[in-house]
Amino acid sequence: MSVTVPGGSTVRLHKLTMVAEDDGVMVGRPDIGSYAVFPEEGAQALRMLDSGTPVSDVAAWYERTCGESLDMEDFLAALEDLQFLRSENEDEDESAPADSPVRWQRLGRWAFSRPAWACYIALMAVTVAAMVKEPQLRPSYHQVFFTSYLSLIPVALFGAAIPCILVHESFHALAGRRLGLPSRLGIGRRLYFLVAETRLDSLLSVERRRRYLPFLAGMLADAVMISVLTLLSLALDDHGIAPWIHKLCLAVAFSCVIRLIWQFMFYLETDLYFVLSNALRCTDLQNASRFYLRTHFRRLLRREPPQPDTEWSDRDRAMARWYAPILVAGYGFSLGSLVWAAIPTAVHLWSTAFGRFTNTRTPASDLLDAVIFVVLTSFEVGLLLYVTLRDRRARTRKNSLQGALP
Numbered sequence: 001m002s003v004t005v006p007g008g009s010t011v012r013l014h015k016l017t018m019v020a021e022d023d024g025v026m027v028g029r030p031d032i033g034s035y036a037v038f039p040e041e042g043a044q045a046l047r048m049l050d051s052g053t054p055v056s057d058v059a060a061w062y063e064r065t066c067g068e069s070l071d072m073e074d075f076l077a078a079l080e081d082l083q084f085l086r087s088e089n090e091d092e093d094e095s096a097p098a099d100s101p102v103r104w105q106r107l108g109r110w111a112f113s114r115p116a117w118a119c120y121i122a123l124m125a126v127t128v129a130a131m132v133k134e135p136q137l138r139p140s141y142h143q144v145f146f147t148s149y150l151s152l153i154p155v156a157l158f159g160a161a162i163p164c165i166l167v168h169e170s171f172h173a174l175a176g177r178r179l180g181l182p183s184r185l186g187i188g189r190r191l192y193f194l195v196a197e198t199r200l201d202s203l204l205s206v207e208r209r210r211r212y213l214p215f216l217a218g219m220l221a222d223a224v225m226i227s228v229l230t231l232l233s234l235a236l237d238d239h240g241i242a243p244w245i246h247k248l249c250l251a252v253a254f255s256c257v258i259r260l261i262w263q264f265m266f267y268l269e270t271d272l273y274f275v276l277s278n279a280l281r282c283t284d285l286q287n288a289s290r291f292y293l294r295t296h297f298r299r300l301l302r303r304e305p306p307q308p309d310t311e312w313s314d315r316d317r318a319m320a321r322w323y324a325p326i327l328v329a330g331y332g333f334s335l336g337s338l339v340w341a342a343i344p345t346a347v348h349l350w351s352t353a354f355g356r357f358t359n360t361r362t363p364a365s366d367l368l369d370a371v372i373f374v375v376l377t378s379f380e381v382g383l384l385l386y387v388t389l390r391d392r393r394a395r396t397r398k399n400s401l402q403g404a405l406p
Contacts, residue, residue: 011076012086013050017205018043022281023313026204027084030181033201034082037283037313041066045075046084108178111171112213120224127227130234137230137250139257141341146247150353151372153251154380160252164225168218168259172198172271175217179206208278215274219263222256229253261337267330280319288316289324296324349373 019026025043028035038046041062048058055072062070079085110116131137144153173183181202198218203211233249266273269286277285291312295305312320353370356362362370 010052010054011049011079013046013079013084014086016046016050016084018046019205019207021283022315023283028202028204029083030202030205032083033199034084035201035204036078036082042075045070046079102177102180102182104174105177105180108174108176111174112178112217120220123227123231124223127230130231134234137234139226139254141254141345143247143250143254144345145348146251147244149369150349151369151376153349154373154376156248157251157255160248161255164222164252164256164259167225168221169198171217171221172200172214175214176200176203179210179214181205181214208281211278212275215271215278218271219260222260226253226256226260229256258337258341265330265334265337267327267334276323280315280323282313282316282319284312284316285319285323286327288312289320289327292317292320292324293327349377 014029014031016027017030021037024037024039026035027038027043027046045058045062048061049055053061055076059070059072062068076085144157146156147153169185173185176183176198181200183202184199200214203214229249230253233246233253236246236249237243262268263270263272266276267286273286277283282288291306298305353373356366356370
């Protein structure tokens with residue numbers, strides 16, 4: 001697509017943010033989450049256009065400064081694709097972000113204020129002390145079995161996971177809204193896992209040092225929930241209130257521990273991946289590292305290396321060399337977590353269910369419980385397989401369409 005503008009005319013731009021990066025200037029519209037890295041000269045051309053400088057004068061300045069001409073039609077077409085240009089009938093008040101604070105900004109500031117941080121630290125310190133004194137409070141997969149009814153375990157943990165995940169994602173959102181940045185909650189996919197995610201593309205509008213708290217806020221929420229649930233379990237146990245309730249609290253706390261472990265799985269682009277990528281001043285470290293690994297693997301097999309379908313920054317390519325081993329180690333860490341918690345839990349549950357089926361003296365209620373457990377867990381596994389195959393088919397169709405295009 002091309003945009004034709006008379007040389008002496010001016011163009012109108014939406015309100016844009018500009019943040020200096022190692023490989024240029026990140027320019028974007030936080031209101032719609034549209035961003036692109038421009039060279040410093042291109043960013044300066046945008047500043048001139050925004051100030052009302054005629055298109056022809058901007059082109060002349062660029063040629064004097066860079067020693068080469070700038071195709072203004074292509075440049076403006078790129079701005080149109082990024083939705084940086086304002087149409088003639090679009091008022092400035094409608095296009096610019098509102099000056100008033102975003103919703104929940106005050107709550108975000110309170111949630112990460114000094115008094116709030118003092119409460120979080122004190123809560124976690126008390127929890128650690130309680131775990132040292134009472135070994136049964138320490139995280140263990142045995143805590144998952146808070147009841148002898150197998151069907152109740154996945155139902156209860158799934159029901160409890162929903163509010164826990166909402167708290168996790170809400171902390172991400174509040175940390176962003178504290179900075180006046182909009183956010184959206186949605187559903188994403190990591191490998192074959194379905195995950196909830198907070199979309200904070202607008203973080204590209206602020207300096208890198210201010211992005212760390214929004215990235216880490218979810219892990220803070222998990223640590224706080226572990227503390228609250230552990231201390232609540234201790235209090236209920238001490239007062240002898242419904243023994244299964246305090247056991248359920250520990251089971252939910254253990255699920256929060258698993259969610260913290262999940263964050264160390266960098267290859268799944270978790271919270272800590274974005275922290276690391278931001279610290280390394282990279283923009284697409286994950287895909288650059290995957291391409292690096294594919295290239296070396298094919299070379300080991302003495303095959304032709306793959307052709308890149310995108311261009312990565314020099315920083316991404318340089319960091320990919322040492323991040324690639326971490327990426328491989330991430331798979332090893334994931335397998336270790338699987339062996340430590342998931343497999344023992346699954347073996348215990350399925351062996352218990354199988355034992356009830358093979359025991360002729362199993363009461364009808366226990367047999368029904370085992371049937372419900374098998375149905376529920378089989379449905380979950382089947383759903384994961386379905387989503388995985390569906391996404392693979394969609395990716396195959398997309399590649400076939402791209403191959404058919406001229």
